[in-house]
Amino acid sequence: MALFLAVLTFLVIVVVFAAALLLGGGQAREEVIRKRLEAIEKVQKRGSVSADMELLRDELLSDVPWMHRLLMTWSGAHRLRVFLSQAGLKMKPAKLILLTAVLALGTFVLALLFRMGIVLALVLGLAGGFVPTAVVAFLRSRRLKLFEAHFPEAIDLLGRALRAGHAFTTGMEMVGKELPEPVAGEFRTVFEEQNFGLPLRDAMLNLAERVPLIDVRFFVTALLVQKETGGNLAEVLDNLAKVVRERFRIQGEVRIRTAQGRLTAVILISLPPLMVLLLRVLNPTYINLLFTDPWGPYFLGIAAVLQVIGSILLWKIVQIEV
Secondary structure, three states, X not given: OHHHHXXXXXXXXXXXXXXXXXXXXXXXXXXXXXXXXXXXXXXXXXXXXXXXXXXXXXXXXXXXXXXXXXXXXXXOHHHHHHHHHHOOOOOOHHHHHHHHHHHXXXXXXXXXXXXXXXXXXXXXXXXXXXXXXXXXXXXXXXXXXXXXXXXXXXXHHHHHHHHOOOOHHHHHHHHXXXXXXXXXXXXXXXXXXXXXXXXXXXHHHHHHHHOOOHHHHHHHHHHHHHHHHOOOHHHHHHHHHHHHHHHHHHHHHHHHHOHHHHHHHHHHHHHHHHHHHHHHHHOHHHHOHHHHOOOHHHHHHHHHHHHHHHHHHHHHHHOOOO
């Protein structure tokens, strides 16, 4: 009976998830409108948008109405939406939350079906629920690295456009057309925001929020200061491009010098689970005690938690910011 209930629960979860995915598909036109309204919302939070603009703010966190109303009461919904946007995903926050819940509960039920114990099932369920967030974080990190690699080219192109007599906004349009993604997409968004009536200052601040890199903050700060004080903007952009390239070069040298430390961290992180698998193959009677003894799952759960904490600490040590 317990096995039947567990399987039934798992099937219900899968059906609910499939239905939510079917309901959650959006059109490209809705995505364009969403981005424009989101830009207005960011400006409103800074207190520099009119009451007429405030009426346009209608950002959907989910295509399911009751879930949208529920997420509107959660303060972290906006941060989650920004997190997905930085990863370049068009997924709504509700879909990520639903995917996390389905994987967590599904992994928990499957672990119970294989009689792994309640503690180990909880640990595996938490690990399964963490997978979607980890994937989004990986995509976000990769996208920001691509942006950082092509960002000096964008600054150089803006400087050349200004020397050729073009306006700064025209230079941003050229960047949006000629450079690869994600640099082109972000500058195209800035151009479209100011083209539809948003002040350039607010459009640049939105860029700094969408792309949380120190080089972008330097860029936005330099533009805002130059706008207030005046000066040769092309020369400012050239100097900024040199600073960004020099910082990128130093960061590469730091990664080379810390390669041994990162390799050591990877070995130490992967050693415990590899040893468990190796012992299961070479000497199963020795390691099976952790799975058959009543206290075994508890010790495995504690070991998994300590492994995660140690992995985070090791990775923080070898990651040096420049």
